[in-house]
Amino acid sequence: MMALQQALVDALLGRGEAPAGLSGGERGLAAYRGNLVALSARALAVPFGRLRDALGAAEFASLAWTFWRVHPPERGDLGQWGGALAGFLVEHAGEASGLPDLARLDWALHQAERAADAALDADSLALLEHTPPEALWLVLRPGVALLAQAAGPVLVWREGWRGQWQTLSTPEAAFMRCLLDGASLADALAAAEVKGSGARTDFDFGAWLQAALQKAWLQVARPTPPQRSTSP
Known part of the structure; x- marks a missing residue:
């Protein structure tokens, strides 16, 4: 048979x-x-x-x-x-x-x-006020992805029920890549050379955070590293 x-x-x-x-x-x-x-x-x-x-x-x-x-x-x-x-x-x-x-x-x-539904843990954002960046991890929602395209880096996410995308600057892409890879906020900021550090860059964490909340990128802030999936 x-x-x-x-x-x-x-x-x-x-x-x-x-x-x-x-x-x-x-x-x-x-x-x-x-x-x-x-x-x-x-x-x-x-x-x-x-x-x-x-x-x-x-x-x-x-x-x-x-x-x-x-x-x-x-x-x-x-x-x-x-x-x-x-x-x-x-x-x-x-x-x-x-x-x-x-x-x-x-x-x-x-x-x-x-991608699976994941609501924002708004209470966890209080950690941003008193936790040093090296002891803080920002976890993005399921479905958020960063693509390397010929025209430059592109961020993809779901807003409501529809997939959305936008191009990113090099510092923004470096910051998002670190978060997606499970790096601490301090490491992500260092990769982006955050504004105010003296580096020549237009990355602004405050503006990024506002966009992350408005566009549903961010899921939770954690005082411990997120567990990495071992599935293929």
């Missing part, structure tokens, strides 16, 4: 002939394959809407089917399919095409929208 199933999968993906005894023969196989082709385009368009708009419906559908055959879904939830697309585009179109960056942005926004 498993051999028959694998033969059918291979035939559907264009890797082999239709297995003997398949109902409808080649006509049935063509119908199955047509359904998969349509499904691949619909499924990939959910997280990659900007990429679809950039390529056009026909070219995107062709990309989706090619990608499906090389990197088929591994889970029943098709919303989890697509994480390998940026790397696939690097191999087949090159970074200079701009398509990998667009795929990375689309996927990060998709992940942000699917």
Whole structure:
């Protein structure tokens, strides 16, 4: 039975002939394959809407089917399919095409929208008043991500139910990277060369904190380092 199933999968993906005894023969196989082709385009368009708009419906559908055959879904939830697309585009179109960056942005926004809910711990902000930066950690909400794009660093997050993004200056990106990596506030400030330290920079922690509260980046302030996830 498993051999028959694998033969059918291979035939559907264009890797082999239709297995003997398949109902409808080649006509049935063509119908199955047509359904998969349509499904691949619909499924990939959910997280990659900007990429679809950039390529056009026909070219995107062709990309989706090619990608499906090389990197088929591994889970029943098709919303989890697509994480390998940026790397696939690097191999087949090159970074200079701009398509990998667009795929990375689309996927990060998709992940942000699917991230777990996490409310701001407003009481923890009192730690900012009396805790030295070297003994304070700022934890960002699930879904916040920092992307290295050709045009510069980009921050992605979820505001309400929609993914949002904005470009960052180099100091802002250095600060956010440290927070995402679990560094203390002191280390993050040092990386950003905070305004007032004498360094030539336009980073302002007060302005960052206001934005972090308004745009729902920040989850909690902690007097101890956050536990790092060990999951892959």
